[in-house]
Amino acid sequence: MMAELLQNVCSKYKKSVSCNPDLVGQIESLFRLSSYIIAGRCNDSQVLSELVYSASRLMILMNDMILQQAVKIVPKVPLSQDRLMRLLTVLEYIEVFVELAVKKMWGEVGRWIVVTVIQLAKAVLRFLLLIWYQAGIQPTPPIPPLDREILKRSGKQTDLLVEDLLPENSKPQETFVLKRSGKVMRTLTAAPRSFCRTWTLPEQDDVENKMEYYQPSELCRMRMLAEGIHITRPLVHILYLSIKGQKSWKPWLFSCVMDITSLCLMGDPVELNPHERTELRRRTFSLVYYLxxxxxxxxxxxxxxxxxxxxxxxxxxxxxxxxxxxxxxxxxxxxxxxxxxxx
The missing domain is CATH 1.10.287 (Helix Hairpins)
Known part of the structure; x- marks a missing residue:
């Protein structure tokens, strides 16, 4: 009985998300904004604020999955790799909240234990993606939020997939021109499903190109070494902190050298795909955090x-x-x- 009730609630939620993506986006934004409003309002506001913020990011990830299923977009990677990427994304989203919550309950010792465990888990997952699945240069987070506007257009195109199989002369007309004004109007038969319906005319641009899946670049030994240095840097930094202490310059300096070395070993990014070049630019900009x-x-x-x-x-x-x-x-x-x- 309980299982049936839960399944019924899940199906209703999926349907509501699929039919009202704009409203869902507004709720997500409001939820995320509330995390900033909570900060500083009470004694445990920092932990509560991070809980709300992490929950909002997890909500976006879940709703993106629902919308992808609604418009029949299938991941271009193996299911096991997709699961690893989602697990790594979830760790990225909840790590700050977990650190603050554990510090509140178990103090500094518990905090550093959980920080080490999370960084170790992330490193193992990233090495699996790098070596086993040949995932190339991995972004942070591995699964970024979807562009909902492009997704809505993609949903509009999925309604026309059956029509694409018909002979050219039997396909329904998408638009027609008014005789007096010359204005282009969309026919009723060309209207997409309600959850991805817009007032714009059918576009001629290729939506698939905008949502193109780029195959990971094949990394040479030097770039594999560079990515390995980038993955292991957090663990090395934590190890140095435990030995030298938080006030020592050596962990800061050694970590900075590892990040710069990793970027230098990557070489000219012209051969990499656009997503990988964007990730290298993000890593370069993140050097500012050392300040x-x-x-x-x-x-x-x-x-x-x-x-x-x-x-x-x-x-x-x-x-x-x-x-x-x-x-x-x-x-x-x-x-x-x-x-x-x-x-």
Whole structure:
């Protein structure tokens, strides 16, 4: 009885998501925004805020899967690889909340144990994807949120797949031109299903190209080494922290050298696919985070960043409402490991 009730609720939820993607997107945005509003409102606001934010990201991941199924989009990778990628994505989404919750319950020792376990699990999954499935350069997260607009157009095209099999002279007409005004109108037979219906005319652009699945580039030994360095860097950093302590410069310096070495060994990215080039640009930009990571932040960056934020908050009208909470939240944000050190 309970199983049937749960199955009925799941089917109704899938149907509501498929039929109302725009409304679902608005609810997701509201849910994510509420995590920022909660911050600083109560004693456990940081943990509660991260719980809401992680839940909103998991909701987006689940709704994306439902919409993909609704428009008959099948993953282009093996099912086992897709499951590994989804598991890794879930770990990326919940790691900050888990760190803060464990710290609240079991203190610093429990926090560092769970940080090490999560980083080890992520490294194992990434090495499986790299070596076993030849996944190439892996983005963070492995499954990014879908472009819902392109997905809706793809859903519109799936309704016409049967028509594409018909002879050319028997296909229903998609548009017609009004005699007096010359305005192009869409015929009723060309209207897509309700959940992906728009007021725009059928587009001639190739939606499949916009949602194209790029085969992972075959990495040479040098690039395999570079990706291996990138995957193992968090573990090496945690190991150095446990030996030298959090105030030592050696973990910070060694981690920075590993990131730069990995990017240098990748060489010219012109041969890589667009997704992989985007990921390398993200990794290059993420080097800026070293300015916010201790001990560099404690000694050099903190005073300058806080001074700049206070200056903007006092001099620019309206910026105080945005920057003052950021100034107050910055010390808490800077101490959370997964905010700054997660790959």
């Amino acid at each position: 916010l990571r201790s001990p560099f932040y404690d000694r050099f960056s903190q005073a300058k960043i806080v001074f700049l934020l206070k200056l903007l908050s006092d001099q620019v009208p309206g910026m105080g409402h945005l920057l003052k909470p950021l100034i107050e939240y910055l010390p808490y944000w800077q101490k959370v490991y997964f905010y700054l050190w997660s790959t």
